[in-house]
Structure formats: structure tokens, C-alpha cells
Amino acid sequence: MTVVTRVADRAPASPPEPGLTPEDVVARAEAIASALVARQAETEERTYYAEDTHRRFAEAGFYRLLVPRRYGGYEFGVDTFMRVSTALARGCPSTGWMYLFGAAHALAVATLFPEPAQAELFAGGDFICPATVAPAGKAERTEGGWVLDGVWNYCSGAPYATHFLGHTLVPAREGEPPAPMLFVVSRDQWRRLDDWGQQLGLRGSGSHSISIENAFVPDHLTLGAHLSQVTVTGGTPGLALHANPQYGGGPLSFMLLELGALAVGMAQGALDAYEDLMRSRTTTFFPIVSRTEDPDYQFRYGEASAMIATAEAAMTDAVRQWRETCERGPSAFTRERELRLATISREVVRLCWRAVEGHLFPTAGSSSVRQGERIERVWRDMSTLHSHAGLAVFLSSLANRELARARFGVG
Template identity: 70%
Template sequence: MTAARSVPADGFPLPPEPGLTPEEVVARAERIAATLVDRQAETEERGYYALDTHNEFLGAGFYRLLTPRRYGGYEFDLGTYLRVVSALARGCPSTAWQYTFGASHAVLAATLFSEAAQDELFAGGDFISPATVAMIGMAEPAEDGGWVVDGTHPYSSGSPYATHFIGHTLVPGGEGPPAPMMFAVPRAQWQRLDDWGAQLGLRGSGSHSVAIEKAHIPAHFGLVGTHMGMTSVVDGTPGLELHGNPLYGGGVLSMAQFPLAALSVGMATGALDAYAELMRDRRTIFPPFSPRTEDVDYQFNYGEAAGRVGAAQAALSDAVRQWTETAGRGPGTFTREVDLRLSMICRESVRLCWSAVADHLFPTAGSSAVRSGARVERVWRDMSTLHSHAGVSVFLASVANRELAKLVFDVTS
């Protein structure tokens, strides 16, 4: 593993709470999540979580969990961060979605961008940046060596309180085809459109479009030839060299899938909570009438769903372990094949959680429990919408299978 550059430890700015532990930050997420359950309707109505929730996340340190220590972040491990995501999703799926797809891209930025870029991106410590993968428009070279980018980027989850935006575009390729480029834009150079909230689910996830109009960015904010879903890390990364932490040297593709699995685990756990409450409070509708807790069918459905959610959590935890261990072995070990295999484990976690909700909890909760705004109904809507995410429904569902097989069998066509 490449060593971190020689920077005195006391030269790093301290985070707001230098003694904050992973256990405490997860406990904070669980406490906050309990207060989000009754605010789900207002969050959906607004289209994003409230300012006071945002301020609570700021005070809890949530936007610094994955920010490098070099910039006043906590640089916690990936497992801790994903436990926070699942805890929040258990309370409010929309809130957790907005949070994680703003905060998780600190790893993306700290892995792929140069030291000069990171010095600017993380200058405030708290980092919130949506990141989209569609290549929108064409970047124009600027006279000073930088770039001029514009275009409207839909589904920019995390945009309401964002500090930056990370997107993709194309750059002219001369006589050849245009090349992809990842770019970063500070918040002052883009506008959030008021176009979110009419979807089936995740209505409060802050997934608005980001409109960029002829924004000029310096050269180090544009990474030509880089795309979140296709970038190789086998030759090392700027982040690993700069920070010396494998967290910033692992596969980018699988890293992007972990939040989806963590969200699914949290959502399904929330549905299981609601189902358990129904079992305690309600009786069967056919004789012999009895508490649902004593009915063999309700017992079966609860147990079946709990087993699938538990298996999804276990699969995610082991995928994170594999990711961390592989990244820790240094450049050359985190191949595309490994990245795909770990991404597909996340896919299976999502499928297990969806099956728990769609096959066992939603159908048997009772029609009154799935009225609009009921907790089980909301989770069903949110998880249905999760499946409209292109990463889940297109890439992981089909493209990843074929690409993995081609790598295994060395097929190039």
C-alpha cells in the first residue's frame, strides 16, 4: 500500500468532536431515525427533509463521516457509515436516500480527484454532493486550460443542501469519438430545479434536477476519461496516495452500490417494525379469532421476512469486509471482476429485502395497513421506486451478469 504523504498529524484540522466513536455515531442515527417516522408525510410533501433535520445531521457529524482526516473529517470505516444509512432508512426511507446520495460521494471525490481539487472540495469539512452517471452535453475547453460545462442533470439525489455536484459529460475527441469526463462544480455555480415529488415513491428524497449554465471550472475539477461506473483502480488512485487509507483506493463501482443495499436493509427493517406492531395490536379477520401474534400464518410471514432481511444484512456486511480487505492489499488486486462480484452481492441484498416486503409483509398486513401514508404502504412505494433506479433495474439486473461472465471466460465480443 502506498504510504500517505509526509504531513504532520498535528497539521490536520480536527473534526468538531475529535473523540467521536463509531458506536456513538450509529447510536445518534438510531435516535434521530426514531423521530423521523412521524415526519415522513411532511418530508414527502416538501420533497426533501427539513432544515432542522439537516442541522441535526450537521451537529451529529453525519456529513463528515467519510471525509478524510486531512480535511477535518472523521474518516470512519465503510461499515460504520452504512449502519448509519440503514438506521436512518428504518425511520424514513426518503430522508436516508437524500442523505446517503449526498454524503457517500465523499469517497468518490477523495478517491479520484487530485490533491489540488480535494483541497477545494473539502475545504468546508462537511461534504454533500449528489453524483449522476448520465453523460449530459459536451464540455468546452476554456482558454485557461479549464472547462466550461453546462446541462441539466436529473435525479440529483441530495441536492437540496449540497455543497457541490459531481456529474459526467463528454469532451471532444478530435477525429475519434468523444471521451467521458467526470467533473465537480461548487454549489454556487448550479441551480436546483423544483421538479421532484410527483413520483410513486421516495417523494421526499431530494432527487431534483441540477441545472448548470456555462459554468467555468478549473482543469483539476475535470477528469477526462473517468466515469464512475467504468473507472479502474488497479494502478492505484490519487486518494490512496494522498491519504494512505484503502477506503480511498477501492472499487468505485461497488462502492456506489453499497448505499443501495444499506437503504434496502433499513427500509425492509422499518416495514418489519410496522408489521410487528400490527401483529401486536390486531386480531385475525377469520375465525378462530385470535391475536395475530398467535396465528401460525402471521408468524410464518414475519419469520420469513425477518430471515430474508437478516440474510441481506449479512450479505452486505460480508461484501463490505471483502471490499475492505481487497482494497487493503493495495493496487493491482481490486480488478473489474472483483468490483462486479461485490456489486452483484449488493443486488442480491436488494432482492432479498424487496422479497421480504413485497411477498410477505405488504400482502398480509391488511388493506387498512396499506392505505396511502401507512408505514408499510410507504416502504412498498419507496422500494418499488428504488427498482426504477437504472443501476438496479438495468445495470445490476442484466449488464453486470454478462460483463462478469465475459471477464471470467475471457470473451471480448
């Protein structure tokens, strides 16, 4: 006789280190990040971070930070996740980018999907799930689900991924345009294309394309919505299941705050490199003294340092606001609230970019901005960050107009 155990009856799993604390994982990230600095060139050449780095991340618990505890995760707050991501980006922007966009979507899955889907998706404990927002491919309806075919570009985190979260368009009611559908597929249903590494920056971010051919996706692993348009004000499956307010928060604002966390880490890395130059180089013009003694270099360092510190403070407070909005309940996460939080991230990126592009890069010296130098790499990586659709398209223009419409009740 076969005994069937219902998912709801299963005992909650335990994470590998039940006593692990947020402070522990942040300290681990900072320690690992220091070793990433010297490996940036090889990461770019490979187009993703190394296998041994991946193992260290897994052993450190990084791929379980946002996974619910009932599935063997640590269920730490988004503030811990952002601090880990910032620390890694400080050591290597590509590595921080690849890690964040692979691990972040545990939050969306734990928030939006019902319990049977979550039990299936989180069964492996570690959860690495790149996502794209641009609908692609095609989906054909079949019994119990959909058959997917197509190619999805810019899937940061693909090399070590356990899953992929994407969007496609499906037929709507007669006379209406196609509607977006969100779906999640496991690693055995897609292949990674070798098409990353020739971009200006973030060459080691593992942002390869993913190809899906004739893959069946059951209905319980799909949602009839676009991730950026999901409304949580009526409650979420994750909040009801886990009784943790962070699984009732707004997906859009969380996704866009990620860009701010990465920008802060990148800019901090550039400031680290500039400080090394201050200590090791002299001025070009007379009087020839250590840069640390020169008033102009002192000014530039202080100006950039203040900008980056302000950006970090704004990022920290935005995450605090996000968490406190969660604690007030789903009804507090209005579209206006989401957009206000998201636009803070935009200003964080702008401050970091002004510090790097306006003060650190142009005064570091020509020999310090040759290809492969740390400040040159940060400049390239932050330039490429500006091509991300969330920043270049949504936050730069659409968010402003939508925020105003939400505030004034204009349809």
C-alpha cells in the first residue's frame, strides 16, 4: 500500500545551521568579498563567478537567506539580504550582481505562490532563480498547464541556477490584447546559452540567455500577472502560510531597491581603490607630495565619501521603511507606497554614480583607469547598471508619472 503524505502535513525542515544569525552571514559576506577583489579579471573572463566561490556561498547559507524556514531556509529579513549583496558587490560588482539576482527571487516565490508550489520549488533548500521582466517566447495551453518555447535574455544568475522565473504573453478574452503570465521552471527544463561577456561592464555577472524548448509548466507554477504589477493589498499566500510580514510586501519596490544595494557596494569598492591610490601615489604637479597630503585630493575623497555614505544611509532607511510597511499589513502596500520606496533607490544610484563618475574616476589617474584596474572596472559596471530596464526605463521616467497619478487619483 502506498502512503501519500500531504504537503501541509510535512514537518518543517531545519536549515543547515539552526543557530546562524544575520550578523554571522554579513560577516561571512565581508570576509569572502575581500578575496573577490583579486579574482575580478578571471570572473569577467569566465563570465560568472567560480565554482569554489559558489560552494562558499552555499556553505555560508547565502542561497537560503530569503527561503522560508519551513522549507529549510533562514528566513532572514530583506535588510540582511541587502547587506550581504552590498558587501559582495563591494568586492566584485559582477559577483554581487549575479548573486543578488539569483537569490532575490526566493522572496517573490515565497510571497506569491500557494503552498503546494512553494513546497515543490523550495524542496532543494538552496534556491537560485534568475528572472526577467520582459515577456518572451510563446505558451500554448494544454491540459493542466502550458507548453513553453522561447529564449529569455539577461538571466543574471543562470550558471548555478536551480530554477528560472520568466514572463510570457498568453491569449486573453476575445477583443483584448494578450495578457502577461509569470511562470517558474526547474533547471532540467532549460539550457543556458553561451552569449554573455562582450558587454561594456558586468561581464562576469552570469547574465546569459535561457532557452526553453517544449517544456510543460503546470498551472500551480504560473500566475496570471506580471511581477511588477502584482497587488498585495488584499493579502498574499505567503503571508498566510508563513505568518511573516516580509512575505506580504510589495514585489516591485523590493526588486528596484536591489539596484540601490548594488550601486552602494560598487561605489564603496571604487572608494576603497581610490583610498589605496591616495596612500600609494603622489601628486602630478608641484609640490610633489603624497595624495593624502594634497588639499585637492582630500576634497575629492571627502566629497565622494559623503555622497556614498549618504546613499548608503538612504538605502538603509528605504529598507527599514519597506519592512515597517510590511508590518503594518498588506493594505499599507499601496501602489503609491511602492513607487515612493522605489524612487529612493533611483536617487541612491544617482548619488553613487556622481561620486564615481564625477570625482573618483576622472582624478584617479590615467594609469589607474586602464582596462582591468579596479576603478575602471567599477566605472564600466556602473555604466552598464544604467542600462538595466528597471533604472533606465521605469525609474527614470515611468515611475515619476505613475507616482503622481497614484497620489492625485488620476486614472
